[in-house]
Amino acid sequence: xxxxxxxxxxxxxxEHIAGKIRQHCPHVEVVGSSSCLQDVPRKLATEDPDxxxxxxxxxxxANTTVFDELKRIDFRTIxxxxxxxxxxxxxxxxxxxxxLKPIEKGELVAAVEKVQKQLEAKRKxxxxxxxxxxxxxxxxxxxxxxxxxxxGYDYVNIGDIVCCEGLQKCTRIITTTKTNIVSSYSxxxxxxxxxxxxxxxxxxxxxxxxxxxxxxxREGTIHMVNxxxxxxxxxHKEDFLTxxxxx
Numbered sequence: 194x195x196x197x198x199x200x201x202x203x204x205x206x207x208e209h210i211a212g213k214i215r216q217h218c219p220h221v222e223v224v225g226s227s228s229c230l231q232d233v234p235r236k237l238a239t240e241d242p243d244x245x246x247x248x249x250x251x252x253x254x255a256n257t258t259v260f261d262e263l264k265r266i267d268f269r270t271i272x273x274x275x276x277x278x279x280x281x282x283x284x285x286x287x288x289x290x291x292x293l294k295p296i297e298k299g300e301l302v303a304a305v306e307k308v309q310k311q312l313e314a315k316r317k318x319x320x321x322x323x324x325x326x327x328x329x330x331x332x333x334x335x336x337x338x339x340x341x342x343x344x345g346y347d348y349v350n351i352g353d354i355v356c357c358e359g360l361q362k363c364t365r366i367i368t369t370t371k372t373n374i375v376s377s378y379s380x381x382x383x384x385x386x387x388x389x390x391x392x393x394x395x396x397x398x399x400x401x402x403x404x405x406x407x408x409x410x411r412e413g414t415i416h417m418v419n420x421x422x423x424x425x426x427x428x429h430k431e432d433f434l435t436x437x438x439x440x
Contacts, residue, residue, distance in 0.1 A: 194220060194221070194222050195220060195221045195222070195243045195244065195305070195308070195309060195312070196221075196222050196224045196240065196241065196242045196243050196244075197214060197221050197222065197223050197224065197242055197243070197244050197245070197246060198223075198224060198225050198226065198227065198233070198236055198237070198240055198242035198244075198245050198246070199211060199223060199225075199226040199227070199245075199246045200226070200227050200228075200229075200230060200233055200245055200246065200247040200248060200251050201226065201227075201228065201246070201248045201251070201273070202228050202229065202248060202250050202251055203248075204228075206248070206294075207226050207228075209296075210246055210273065210296065211223045211226070213296050213298075213301055214246075214301070214305075217298050217301055217302055218301065218302060218305045221244075221305060224240040224241075224242055225239075225240045225242070227251075228251070229251055230247070230251045230252060233245070237268065242268060243268065243269060243308070243312055244268065244269040244270070244271060244289065244305075244308045245268055245269070245270045245271070246271050246273055246292075247270055247271070247272055247273065248273045248274065249272060249273070249274040249276070250274075269289045269308045269311055269312070270288045270289060271288065271289055271290045271291070271292060271304050271305075271308065272288045272290070272291045272292070273291075273292045273294065273296070274291070274292075274293065274294065275293070275294045277293060289304065289307050289308045289311060290303070290304030290307055290308070291304075292304055336350065336351050336352075337349070337350060337351075338350075338351050338354075338386070340366055340374050340376050340378075341376055341377060341378060342374060342375065342376055342377070343375075343377075347374045349366070349368055349374070351387065351390050352390075352402075352404075353368045353369045353370065354366055354367070354368055354387070354392075354402055355367050355368060355369055355401070355402055355405045355417050355418065355419050355421065356399060356400060356401040356402060356405070356417055356421060356423060357380060357383050357387070357392075357399065357400040357401075358380075358398060358399055359379065359380035359397070359398040359399070360375070362377070362379060363375055363376060363377055363378075363379075364376045364378055364379060364380045364382075364383055366383075367419065367421060369405075369418075369419070380397075380398065380399075380400060383400055384400055387400060387402075390402075391403045391404065391436075393432075393433060393436055394429070395415055395423060395424070395425035395426065395429050395433055396423065396424045396425055396426050396429070397426070398424075399423045399424070401415065401417065401423055403436055403437065405417050405418045405419070406418075406437065409425075409433070409434075413425050413426075413427070413430075415433070
C-alpha cells in the first residue's frame, strides 16, 4: 500500500483529488492533507507518506527554509496545476509526474504507476545495500589475511586486528590477542588492503580498526580498547568524527 499526502489550498479541490485517488488507485491510501507547503515537514514526520500531490499555488508562499527541510526527506512528488506552463518546471525539479486539472483517470494512474516503479527500484537498492553491509560485517569477522613476515606468513582474522603502526619500511600489526606481528610490507600497503573493512588512518604512521576505538581526546589522541594511544593529525579530526555515531 502506497501512502499519499495532498497539498492543496482549496478544500473542494483537496477532496476532489482524494476522491480520484480512492476511485482509480485503490492501492494508494490518502493519509492526510495540508493547505500550505510550510506545514508539510511536520506532516511528513507524522504521516510518513511515499508521495506528495502538490498544487503549484502552495509554492508561492513557501520560504527557502521549507524547501531546505524538504530536500532532506525522502519522498516522491506529483505536481498538480491548472496551468500547462508549470509542466516544464515540474520536469526540471525531478518531480515524478505532472497532472493538469481537471485530473484525468489515465494520467493519474500513469503518474501513480511511475511513482510505484521508483519506490520499488529504491527498495531493491536498499535491500542490496543492506545485504552488502551485512556481508561486509560477516566478512570482517571471518576473513583471514596472510601477513608476510620473516618466517613466512602469519594468518589472523581481519576483525581481530586492532591497529597497524608504521615502522620506517615495516609495519607492526597489533591484534586483540595482544600479539605483535612485524611485516616487511609498508603501512601504505595495509591501508589499501584494509580500508574496505572500516579501517581509518588518523596519522601517517597509524591505521586503526574503528570498531576498537574506546576514547577520543580533543588534544589529539585516540585510545584503543587495548590501551594503545594513537595520535591523530589535525587535518584528519573532522573526517574521523564523521566515521563514528555520536549522540
